[in-house]
Amino acid sequence: MKLWVLRHGEAEPNARTDAERNLTAHGREQVLRSAAVLLGQPPQVILASPYVRAQQTAALVHDALGFDKPVQTVPWLTPGTDPKKVIGELDKLDLEQVLVVSHQPLVSNLVGLLTHGHCRDLPSMSTASLAELEGDWPLAGLMTLSSLSHP
Numbered sequence: 001m002k003l004w005v006l007r008h009g010e011a012e013p014n015a016r017t018d019a020e021r022n023l024t025a026h027g028r029e030q031v032l033r034s035a036a037v038l039l040g041q042p043p044q045v046i047l048a049s050p051y052v053r054a055q056q057t058a059a060l061v062h063d064a065l066g067f068d069k070p071v072q073t074v075p076w077l078t079p080g081t082d083p084k085k086v087i088g089e090l091d092k093l094d095l096e097q098v099l100v101v102s103h104q105p106l107v108s109n110l111v112g113l114l115t116h117g118h119c120r121d122l123p124s125m126s127t128a129s130l131a132e133l134e135g136d137w138p139l140a141g142l143m144t145l146s147s148l149s150h151p
Helices: 025-037 052-065 083-093 106-116
Strands: 002-007 045-048 097-102 130-134 144-149
Touching (some): 025 144, 052 097, 083 097, 106 130, 106 144
Parallel strands (some): 002 097, 045 097
């Protein structure tokens, strides 16, 4: 399995709620730079948090890749979700190439748990950072971090 974990691009600091924060112009540029890394190796599915900034990030990647399926919005990719729950949901998908678009602290915790088996010594995931992981299954400690790019 190949799993890409993408943190949303830079978002405006304030909105009525955290879930309603939009990407900034700089954030959109960041996302497009990260999307370029995926050219030639598109995922089978793009999964995104329901938060506006993650939806906007996923839509930019979707369009940049010319992806032919709609982005799937899932409630289990919000910032405070337990990464073990995400791993369980990914395992149910039974897909080989998946892109996840989410937030901190979930993205760092997920990458740490998948690669180290715990949520310590976490990778730095700034806005629009893209982690590429590979392994036979999406299980704690059984995936390898192939690359981590920061736009």
